[in-house]
Structures are given as structure tokens and as C-alpha cells.
Amino acid sequence: MASAASLSEPRVLAHAKRRLFPEDGDQNAYAVVDTQFSTAEWLAERSVPPSIRERLAPFNHVRVGSGYPDLVGVRSLDSELLAVGRFGDRPPLVAVEAKGYTTGGTVDAERGVVQAYDRLGEANAAYVAAPLAAVSRTDRTLACELNVGVLGVEPDGTVTPLERPRVVGNRTADEATAIRFQATAQGVAEKSFGLNHPKNYLAYPLALYHPDDTEEVLEERVVGATDSARTGAAFLGLIEERPDGVERTPLGGEVVRFALDRHGTVDAALSAFEEWQGSPVRFRELDPAWGAMARRVVWAYPATRLLVEELQTMYDDGIVDPSLVDLLEWLAVGHPTFAVELFVRGTDDARSRVLTADGDLRIEELSDGEVFHSPTVFQLKAMLFHAGILEDRGAEPSRLDPTTDSWRLRNPLEPLR
Known part of the structure; x- marks a missing residue:
């Protein structure tokens, strides 16, 4: 039998998180682990290795249903994990309850199933993760009846889906909405606004519309940090970054139309942007019209x-x-x-x-x-x-x-x- 140290609750959760939320660069995925797992010690006189805490981070205390799941996140999951592979246009909100060996060598997987079931009042899919050897046929039957997924975790970190839940459509409360927000192009997790002036982001759809190379136009006439400008423009909903390139959004299109109306051409608009470089004056006062446009864009965030x-x-x-x-x-x-x-x-x-x-x-x-x-x-x-x-x-x-x-x-x- 696996020891309490090898498959304690934090370790079980860390392995389950890696399976459900791998670090594969998915820009529309985000997960947090409950703050109780931020402790440096779990079982009496047993420390939680820094590597496990690092894998579990970030931490937050998110209410879903009538309690606080061990993990809550948003991600599109594959067919090995879900009985339904697609959930509308948005990835499902996922809740996970983890159970590991206690100091007495027991695992209460049944309680984990019941806790996970409670999360289905607001989550779209719920799982219990527990040591594979401790999951009984009775546990799996109960989970199947309650539409709860079961993840069996082995000491080497292998995670086997034993039961796949069906995705259900539920309302999302305010707290879970914050996690959904983080899993969008406009969330702040693992990303950043790298520039502190809205003109640098407003300029991106203009440079995209310009007949010359977008990045070269932006670097020569507005700001050298083109990657930050592009990321910020996506945050503000001006552009959408896709695998096949960058596309202008309707809001970005309105910025271009405003520039054409005010300056005649995007080239003339970019010339005005050049003149503003380095100015400490509040944008709303430097150019009231463009400042108003900036306010409209920032307000949409x-x-x-x-x-x-x-x-x-x-x-x-x-x-x-x-x-x-x-x-x-x-x-x-x-x-x-x-x-x-x-x-x-x-x-x-x-x-x-x-x-x-x-x-x-x-x-x-x-x-x-x-x-x-x-x-x-x-x-x-x-x-x-x-x-x-x-x-x-x-x-x-x-x-x-x-x-x-x-x-x-x-x-x-x-x-x-």
C-alpha cells in the first residue's frame, strides 16, 4: 500500500492538477487551489515539499456550491476525462476534491464523491481524486450515479480516469465568474499589461490596418515593445490572437474608423501618436478626442x-x-x-x-x-x-x-x- 507521505492529499491534488491542467500553453485555461494547501505542513510532522506547493499554486479560496473545492478551474478537457467532449463555446468550470492517505492509513473517497457532487450546483464538471488502490467499486458506483468523475492516482504520479462525468450546464456564481474571467484573453493571470499608456494599445489595430508590416510600423512610430502592445491590445479586446495570426475585433475596428474620421488615414493618425511619445500629460487632456476613445476602450475591460x-x-x-x-x-x-x-x-x-x-x-x-x-x-x-x-x-x-x-x-x- 502506498504510504501517507507518497500520496498525501496535497500530492494527490498536485498530480490531478497536472493531468487536468497541464502546462501546455493553453491561453483559455486557469486554475486555483484552495488556500488550505498553501501550508508547509500537511500531516503531523510531515512537510509539503516546495515542488508540490509550486505545482499547486496559485492559491485562492473560491466558493462553489455550498463549500470550497480543493481546486477550481476552467479548461477544455479531452474525451478521456469527459463523457461529453464539447460544452458550447466556453470551456467548462471544473471542481476537484482530493482525498489522500491520513496518518491512520485510510482514504475517505466516498466523502470526496459527495463533496464533489455538491459542487455541481455551479460547476459544469466535478471530480474526486484519490489513490488508485483506495478507490473501491462502491465508490465508483456512487460517483457514476451522482455524475462525479473519479481520478485514480498512483505513487509515481500517473492519473487514470476511472469514471468520466457528463458536462452539465449550470449558472456561475460571482466567485466562480472570477475564475472564468482569468481564463480569458482579458484575465491577468500569468499575463501582464506591460505598458502603462493606452495609446500603445490603441495603436495596435491601426498598425494592423496599415499596409506595411504591423510590428515594424508599431516599433518605428509608437513603441518598441511590440509584444507587450499586442498582448495589451488583446486584453482590452481590440484584437484577437489566433494560431493563424492576429485579427481585429469589432472594438478594434471602431478604433480604426475613429482614426480615419479624425485624421483621414491611419498613417496620419500614427503620425499624431509619434508626437505624443514621452509626454507625461494625462491623455484625456493631451488629446481630448483620443482620450475619450481610450476611456471607452478601458471602460469595456x-x-x-x-x-x-x-x-x-x-x-x-x-x-x-x-x-x-x-x-x-x-x-x-x-x-x-x-x-x-x-x-x-x-x-x-x-x-x-x-x-x-x-x-x-x-x-x-x-x-x-x-x-x-x-x-x-x-x-x-x-x-x-x-x-x-x-x-x-x-x-x-x-x-x-x-x-x-x-x-x-x-x-x-x-x-x-
Whole structure:
């Protein structure tokens, strides 16, 4: 029989995650593991190797159904794992419960099946992962009846699908929606806004429309970091990156039409962009028309809408000039998963410092700028500044004092009388 050390719950979950969410570069896949697994010790006097914790990261505490699954993620799964290979146009939301050997040498796989079944109230597919040798025929029969997948894990890390679940269509609650968001081209996980001025992203669909080579036009006339410009343009929904190339989206097409209306040609528009290089002036003031277009594009980014709505609510409650710490504390109450995914770096170190095993914020750790996600607190915030939404610019985490970093709205609305 495998020992508790070789197939403890963290190890079982790590092997299951590798099978369900391999590191194959899928841009529409994302998964988090519950914060209870961020601990350095699982069973009494048994440590969790750093390699296992690294494989399990990032951590977050995401409610699905009436509880918190060990793993929740979004990914298109193959026919070996699902009884139905396709789920509409979106990959399914997957929940996993893991069971490993306890100090007494037992595995409660049946309880894992019941827990996984509970997640089907909101997840599209649910699994229990357990040591292969500990999964009984009774466990498999129960799982089959409840439409729960079973993954048998062996000591060498091999994962065998014993039962395949059918994909079900369920509503997605606010917390799980944050995970779906991360698994899109507009999510922040494992990606970044590399540039902090919206003009660099607005210029990409213009360069794409230009008859000359896109990357050369962009590098010569707007910004040298063309890869970052392309990634940011995809984040903002201006372009779509596909295996066969880059395509302009309807929003990107509207940017091009605006440029043609205002400048006559995209070449003339790019000449204007050249003149703006290096200017510290707020874009909304440097060129009000293009600043308005930037505001429209930035507003279409889902994270912007949530941030503005919550900042307005804070203002209504008398929090006129919230700091970054104030904002994260506020978001953690109403949108805890989204708050962590958007603001906290996805590394094991950052998430373990900021979150307790129960998923609560350690407020004292938020005073260190290094735990924050740069694309949000620097680049996204800078774009919100240039678009005229926020009063202050962003700052790099290394230069950030979260206790004084202001997230004040530039034009908050007064309450209706």
C-alpha cells in the first residue's frame, strides 16, 4: 500500500492538477487551489515539499456550491476525462476534491464523491481524486450515479480516469465568474499589461490596418515593445490572437474608423501618436478626442467596471480617498475571489503571505507593495488615470506604499437627493 507521505492529499491534488491542467500553453485555461494547501505542513510532522506547493499554486479560496473545492478551474478537457467532449463555446468550470492517505492509513473517497457532487450546483464538471488502490467499486458506483468523475492516482504520479462525468450546464456564481474571467484573453493571470499608456494599445489595430508590416510600423512610430502592445491590445479586446495570426475585433475596428474620421488615414493618425511619445500629460487632456476613445476602450475591460462601481460605493459610504489597502479590504468582503485574482500576485510566496489557510486577508501583509500584481496597480491604474477615471497614476510594486497609494475617482457622483 502506498504510504501517507507518497500520496498525501496535497500530492494527490498536485498530480490531478497536472493531468487536468497541464502546462501546455493553453491561453483559455486557469486554475486555483484552495488556500488550505498553501501550508508547509500537511500531516503531523510531515512537510509539503516546495515542488508540490509550486505545482499547486496559485492559491485562492473560491466558493462553489455550498463549500470550497480543493481546486477550481476552467479548461477544455479531452474525451478521456469527459463523457461529453464539447460544452458550447466556453470551456467548462471544473471542481476537484482530493482525498489522500491520513496518518491512520485510510482514504475517505466516498466523502470526496459527495463533496464533489455538491459542487455541481455551479460547476459544469466535478471530480474526486484519490489513490488508485483506495478507490473501491462502491465508490465508483456512487460517483457514476451522482455524475462525479473519479481520478485514480498512483505513487509515481500517473492519473487514470476511472469514471468520466457528463458536462452539465449550470449558472456561475460571482466567485466562480472570477475564475472564468482569468481564463480569458482579458484575465491577468500569468499575463501582464506591460505598458502603462493606452495609446500603445490603441495603436495596435491601426498598425494592423496599415499596409506595411504591423510590428515594424508599431516599433518605428509608437513603441518598441511590440509584444507587450499586442498582448495589451488583446486584453482590452481590440484584437484577437489566433494560431493563424492576429485579427481585429469589432472594438478594434471602431478604433480604426475613429482614426480615419479624425485624421483621414491611419498613417496620419500614427503620425499624431509619434508626437505624443514621452509626454507625461494625462491623455484625456493631451488629446481630448483620443482620450475619450481610450476611456471607452478601458471602460469595456470588465475589471474597470467592477472597480469603478465599488469605488463609487465606497465614496457613497464616506470613503472619499481610499488607499490600495482600503480598496482591497473592501473588495475582499463582496468580491473576495476577484479581489485576490486581480490584485495579488499569483506566486506561492505572495498568496501564502496575504491569505490565511481559510482564505482570509492578512491585512498587515498588504503594506508591502511587492505582494501586489504589477499589471493592476501600475499599468491598469495608469491607464485609468490617462482615461480620466482615476485621479492618480499607478506605481511599480517596488516603489509602492499601499497604505497611501490613492485610488480616488476623478469624478465621483454625489448621492441622489
